[in-house]
Amino acid sequence: MADLTQQEWTSKLHADDNAVVLDVRTPEEVAQGIIPNAIAIDIYKGQGFIYEVEELDKSKNYYVYCKAGGRSAQACSVMNQLGFKNTYNLIGGFSEWTGEVASI
Template sequence: MNLSQQEWEDQLEKDDNAFILDVRSPEELQEGYIPNATNIDFYLGQDFLNEVQKLDKSKNYYVYCRSGNRSGQACAIMNSVGFNNAYNLEGGFMNWEGEVEGD
């Protein structure tokens, strides 16, 4: 499910079962990241899927990349393997105006 930047941030703030998933590359991570995010690089392909399948399917996943494209694909993949709650950040990190760490 796609959420606007505001919807994503508002929903995340109220969610005590949230897991923030950053699917960007290691190079992109150097630009900073949303606090408490876990990184699994979408470009790893099968290894990305292997790592995602180790995650707890009962959590609510807030997924982002640079622009919202890869994270949208990641949410679709997650839905196809049994994750019911995966939320894509529309516009991605490049439009994020919330808190950032590591930049």
């Protein structure tokens, strides 16, 4: 896992043709906006989160974010334990995001 600033995270993401953006916030938080093309899996689902993450392609690079960076760091750690090699945590999370926002 790597903790990246928004600038590092964004430039790395845009240069990565094997990238998946993962939003680990709650459905209520996701309803307020989401980084475009992100998939949302709520980390508060506990075991359900693990089941859903296990379905993801482990060969991809995952750019993970939450509201402030804490839950996404936890998600990256869990994903690394499950065999995901490349996970990138967005420092500051969605609350400090200045990039494009999509609505669901």
